[in-house]
Amino acid sequence: MDIKYNTVIEKNTFYFVNSEFEEEFDAKTLNNIRVLILNLKNDIENTGFKKKLFVNFIQNNNFGLKALLILNGISNETLKRIITIARIVKDKDLSKLFNIEHWNLVDNNDDIEEFSDRTINSLIKNNTKFAEGIINLFFEGASNTFLYNTLPLFELNKLNLKKLKFDKDEMIDTLIRYNQKGSYSARKENNPETIIDNIISELGLKYEKGDLPQLIEYENTKKRTMDFIIPNKKKPKIIIESSFLTTTSSGQGDKSKTESNIKELIKKYYPNSQFYGFVDGIGWYVRKKDLIRMVKSYDEVFTFHKDELERFKSIVSNIFNKS
Structure with a gap:
């Protein structure tokens, strides 16, 4: 060595x-x-x-x-x-x-x-x-x-x-x-994930980032760092992945396949949680085959359009009974 x-x-x-x-x-x-x-x-x-x-x-x-x-x-x-x-x-x-x-x-x-x-x-x-x-x-x-x-x-x-x-x-x-x-x-400030962060904060909620503990313990080679885990890793109610692409690459195909595998693991180890995806940008628009596979991985899919952000806020509010 x-x-x-x-x-x-x-x-x-x-x-x-x-x-x-x-x-x-x-x-x-x-x-x-x-x-x-x-x-x-x-x-x-x-x-x-x-x-x-x-x-x-x-x-x-x-x-x-x-x-x-x-x-x-x-x-x-x-x-x-x-x-x-x-x-x-x-x-x-x-x-x-x-x-x-x-x-x-x-x-x-x-x-x-x-x-x-x-x-x-x-x-x-x-x-x-x-x-x-x-x-x-x-x-x-x-x-x-x-x-x-x-x-x-x-x-x-x-x-x-x-x-x-x-x-x-x-x-x-x-x-x-x-x-x-x-x-x-x-x-x-130029990262669209900041918008998700702000909405979660506006609702008075907490979140964590990183790996889900049960995936580390039982599926270590398949684990995936999550962008937002609400309210925490121990008892997640909502798990969010964000992908805003303004460029295209062959890696998008791999990413869409990976997300599909992650969805199955989340349903297996965290059956009471929701897996949401923010998928947006011209990079996804022009790779429609990859996009189709990608969106199938999530329970709900959002973009960063103002209407979609309001829809996201409303859904999260209802889950946590926030007015």
Whole structure:
């Protein structure tokens, strides 16, 4: 054991480095984007700040869209989520912003799959109206009512025309937001579970987090840390798991299967308790097969919509006879 441990400690390379790949990536990708951004800046100075310039920019350059995302500090994942939301909600103004009626695509709301990078790039090159819609997002997205009410302010404020105009203050803002993304995401106040915490506190109830004792004792390899156990682990009446996903991953399938197994264990060892799930976010919306398996695991399922929060509060109140 000590030999194996010492091998990892003493022979640790710290970071994997493939010099040939690093040099190629720097030359072909990073340098290309750098040159594109500088050329775009020159074109704006020479021909003026016009939508058509940006439409041509993303249609004629393989890294054009990526360059604009970098200028605004917007991740590729965020862009794909916004496009998916626009396809789902069919909001009149948002659809007009994106020119959705000109995409020549038929969406089935019951089974919308997120566009791949290849699909987005193909649509940009071959459908000018789609390309114009993407540029409209950068130009007018921050003033769209639906996006204003849906996107976090941290993300909405990235859609700022001054960034595309290479305003120095806005470039600094992009760098700051990029650097602070992790801290922003990790803040307790930015965690939707805080809302559940607040409702439980408003009702004058207590809760615990962690593993359920009987699962530790009898099913240790299958135990699962619970987000909320009301009022306590010893005599739980309500057990809650929360999953708010704005991204998608193959792990969602594993999670949905795990929750199903946990439900069976809870019913076996805690038959008088209720197993509730808060399942929300665009990440679940676009993985409907996983979502179907996931929601079957719970006695009740809620989202963080205000109506659902009131329903949750009412149900918990009735269980504990709180008025």
